[in-house]
Amino acid sequence: MQVLERVGIESSVVDPDKCIGCGACIEHCVFKARSIVRDKCAVDKEKCFGCGLCTTVCSTGAVRLIRARSH
Numbered sequence: 449m450q451v452l453e454r455v456g457i458e459s460s461v462v463d464p465d466k467c468i469g470c471g472a473c474i475e476h477c478v479f480k481a482r483s484i485v486r487d488k489c490a491v492d493k494e495k496c497f498g499c500g501l502c503t504t505v506c507s508t509g510a511v512r513l514i515r516a517r518s519h
């Protein structure tokens with residue numbers, strides 16, 4: 449059993465067609481869950497807590513939250 453459980457039930461996902469690789473969401477993610485891979489933003493689902501902050505700073509609407517757990 450993991451010592452630290454995710455707080456949220458959602459996880460961030462990126463639409464690569466909309467992502468311009470600006471890095472704004474990476475700067476704002478306090479959990480260091482985001483990075484640039486091949487000029488697009490990628491999310492480490494093990495680190496993402498589903499706080500949703502990245503969705504508020506993305507100017508292209510490339511980020512959304514999806515339900516990550518059933519509870």
Ligand code: SF4
Nearest residue numbers: 477496497499500502
């Ligand atoms: S939802 Fe929160 S924790 Fe997850 S990638 Fe976005 S800013 Fe980081």
Ligand code: SF4
Nearest residue numbers: 467468470471473506
């Ligand atoms: S803020 Fe949006 S466009 Fe910029 S890197 Fe993040 S997902 Fe891509």
